[in-house]
Amino acid sequence: QVQLVESGGGLVQAGGSLRLSCAASGRTFSSYAMGWFRQAPGKEREFVAGINWSGANTYYKDSVKGRFTISRDKAKNTVTLQMNSLKPEDTAVYYCAGRIRGLGAGVNEADYWGQGTQVTVFS
Helix, strand or coil: CCEEEEEEEEEEEEECCEEEEEEEEECCCCCCCCEEEEEECCCCCCCEECCCCCCCEECHHHHHHHCCEEEECCCCCCCEEEEEECCCCCCCCEEEEEEEEECCCCEEEEEECCCCCEEECCC
């Protein structure tokens, strides 16, 4: 059974930082793109950041560019999202996504999802 388990969410003041981690089990994602999506209350889930299978290429939602950094450890089957300079509008449930199709082509559809972790940024 494939599982993606997120950790690292929490409550932080605007301008602060959080580091989200996602550990995959049940299969290896070393040949697939992985990434992060988020869903704020009353809004649709949206793509935040993605990283290709090798880790050489990364993609970001425009509003997080320069503030968020995605990375992966293929040997450990993990993906991490470092979030700096957080803003109240970053408040959402963040989901780890595995085997993202169409990464970099504006498609960004994932086949596997974590259960989500809450990130709340207060001003």
